[in-house]
Amino acid sequence: MAARLIELPRPRGPLSEQLFEALAGSVQTGIAPPGAVESADPIADDDLQLALYVAYELHYAAIDGVDEEWEWSPSLIAFRRALEEPFEEAVAELVQPAETGELASVGGALQQIVAEDPGPPLSRYLETQGTREQMLEHVVHRSAYQLKEADPHSWAIPRLSPRPKAAMLEVQFDEYGGGSAERMHSALFAKTMAGLGLDPEYGAYLDRWPGVTLATVNLLTGFGLHRRRRGAAVGHLAAFEMTSSIPNRRYGNALRRLGYDREVTHFYDEHVEADAVHENIAAWDLAGGLAADEPDVAADILFGARALLQVEARWASHLMDAWEGGGSSLRAPVAPVPA
């Protein structure tokens, strides 16, 4: 697989328009701050989330026709900050603050938090009655993260003290295929996409992802890129792993019910086993270890976990609502390829 290269997507409003115009021009010219960013619902705001996603994407991928110098352009960082702030505030409004008792055992608190997952039963729905089109849409949404699975959390590695760092590496080594490029989880997901007749190219569906899907990735990239959010990045990873093995078994079952073979379900089957290992390391050694070494970030660990569940719940509700209305959950439906 070649190095990541994406095309600038189509703008969705004034913020993304201004950003993409600037990126196509000279980095010396820079970009003006966007002024007051007003959004009634920053988490699902197509324009805001797309602009933030592309601003972050400079750290992950080459963008066709865009000078790589933009990544650290002070004007770009200032523009990006103006988008991050309303998003961070909207997420914080959804997250209840950690209680003092929870901070004494972060691992136990995480178990409790994921047991009270506020999201709708998306994986159970897909397992038992989802259509082929709905399953394909789910995969297209998820490709926003899965084709760079593990990368956003890895930004946090150098910011951790030795014990949580070793724990995160133990998880990430597995995510990155245990030393085998073919077994890398992002590569397994690309194989699943190809097996379903979808385009496994990084960023191929950028124009189709709605704001709320981009928000699930932007949340994590924001945690990963800001050292001050290392606790939240760790809590996000822990909750992600702790809510993974059971839904992934259901997604695998959904694909089997729809007639797909092991080639296609492998990504999901692998995650049942892998995340049954990772969730323990992530909750107790990584999150618990970080809280022990840096008690000051313990509350942010739990924030990261709750923020993940809340934003995922918004995303899952978007899918279920769109399907209930008989429509597509993407900005434009994917053309189904004959099975």
Next chain:
Amino acid sequence: MATPQSAGSPAASITPYPDGPYLVRGDFVVTDQEGNEMPNQRRTIALCRCGKSRMRPFCDGTHKLIGFKAPGEQEKWPRD
């Protein structure tokens, strides 16, 4: 948590995790009763402790669905 490193580098370590599986790290094989190795492609594995996994002897996360409780340390025996 004990790791092979902190426990003075034994060949392998087995660690119970709170309300979860046993994690096995280090240099080990898992075999059936005939001595045939079970394929596993990761360095750290989780063995089912709640008994309800659907891919025993490995953990599949089912303990979370059934409210399995067990400590991450040795249980006191005999109990007071």
